[in-house]
Every structure is written in C-alpha cells, then in structure tokens.
Amino acid sequence: MSSQSKERAARTAVVLGGTSGIGKEIVKSLAEKGMTVYLSGRTSETAQKAAAEIGRGTTGLAVDLSEPESIAGSLAAIGPVDYLVIPAIERDANTIADYNIARATRLVTLKLVGYAESIHALRDRFTPDAAIVLFGGLAMQRPYPGSTTVSTVNGGVVGLVNSLTTELAPVRINAVHPGIIGDSPYWEGKDNSNIISRTPLGRLVTMQEIVNSVEFLLENTGVNGVNLAMDGGWLLK
Ligand SMILES: NC(=O)c1ccc[n+]([C@@H]2O[C@H](COP(=O)([O-])OP(=O)(O)OC[C@H]3O[C@@H](n4cnc5c(N)ncnc54)[C@H](OP(=O)(O)O)[C@@H]3O)[C@@H](O)[C@H]2O)c1
Structure with a gap:
C-alpha cells in the first residue's frame, strides 16, 4: 500500500x-479505499440495510435533514470528521400553477437549512484539513417540468458554498452540480433522448463520473469554493 493510500485509509x-x-456509490468507493464511513438515510432501517449491503465496517445512521432540530442529536455518535458529503434529497415535483407548500417547504428545509445545520453540528469535529462536498444540480439553469423547488434550492447551494468558504476556512467546501445522470435510479429508464442530443459528449454523465468528481473535490487540497458542473457540456449546446 502506498503512503498516500495508507493516509487515505485512516480517514473518516x-x-x-x-x-x-x-450517495450510495460514494459510500462504496470511500469504503473500498479503507476509510471509516458513516452513511445516513431518513430511517435507521434504510441506513442499516445499506450499511450491511456495502459492508467494510460502514455504519448506518438515521438523520432527517428536513427536521433540522433533530440533526445534532442524530450525528452525536460521530467523532473527528475528515470528509463530509451531502447528497441527500427528497424530490418535490412542484409548479407555480399547482403549488404544494408542504412539499416545497420540506425540500427547501432539507437542502438549505438541513445542509447548513449538518455542517454547524459537525463544525467542532472537522479535522484541520477537512473537506466538504454539497450537492446542487443544473436544474437551476436548465429547469424541467415540476423542477421549480429543485431549481430554487440548487441556486441556494451555490450561495451556501460561497458563504461557507470564508466562514469555515481552513476547512474547504465545494459543490457538485450534476446534469441528468442517466444511470441514477431517478432517471434510469426515462426517455432522456432529448437531453442526450443536447449533450456534446453524446451520452449522459454516469454515477461513477460523479463519484470521481466528489473524490477530486475532497482530495485536491487546492480546490475551494468551487461549484462544479458535471454535465458533459450540456449547458453549452
Ligand atoms: N440523479 C441525478 O441525475 C441528479 C441530477 C442533478 C442533481 N442531483 C443531485 O444529486 C444528489 C443525489 O441524487 P440521487 O438521484 O442519487 O438521490 P436519490 O437516489 O434519490 O437518494 C436520495 C438520498 O437522500 C436521502 N434522503 C431523502 N430524504 C431525506 C431527508 N429528509 N433527510 C436526509 N436524507 C434524506 C435518501 O435516504 P432514504 O430514502 O434512505 O431516507 C437517499 O439516501 C441530490 O442532491 C440531487 O439533487 C442528482
């Protein structure tokens, strides 16, 4: 094992x-590198099921980011943190014509207050060279029918990264903004031909490519305050 791999394996x-x-692909990849990984879902049932499936000593925790007052308690068992990644989402199909306030409030709370409160709750446990990666998405620039709240919160993630880059220093914070990830459970099996025809790559970005981008943002110690579009050039065509 190289010294870089050893150093990596000691991380949490x-x-x-x-x-x-x-998120599950990210957990698998970090756990395969030997890291100690905590993963969460809304319930301990889903979290423990995923942890058991992935194995390699991963721990499943119940954390509901739409209930921000409960987050600190849910994260209490965690010790020092090198890497924090937050891909959580509870999608809300919402339009202004048919606006569901409860669903919109839940997603806005999860993505903006829940993401921020998770960082607040863990702030004293970040190691000096810790790094954070948040998830937004390119629905902020390329909305789709029903994406009104999703598009809104994705823009909020940009603001959160900009603000926390200075507040958290020397801890680094960046975000990944995926386009349509063709092999992710939400988009797999849908007719994405219109999006593929507008993507210069001629195909959609994959979950593995998103995992690679997250690991780049976590591990490259010079990258800070970046909102990285992962869309195969989609916005340019
Ligand atoms: N997939 C894409 O093409 C795409 C495109 C653009 C942006 N993104 C962004 O990439 C991220 C990952 O997307 P994905 O499609 O891979 O997600 P996904 O498969 O829908 O997974 C969502 C995850 O969030 C958790 N979750 C749901 N509600 C939660 C809550 N209230 N509190 C805490 N955790 C909660 C789920 O856990 P449980 O169900 O176990 O509770 C699950 O682990 C998201 O932030 C999304 O906005 C994805």
Missing part, C-alpha cells in the same frame, strides 16, 4: 443521504 467520511443513488 460522513455521507448524508448515502442509502441510494449517487
């Missing part, structure tokens, strides 16, 4: 929203 990572989709 927390992935909030790690029971499915992109």
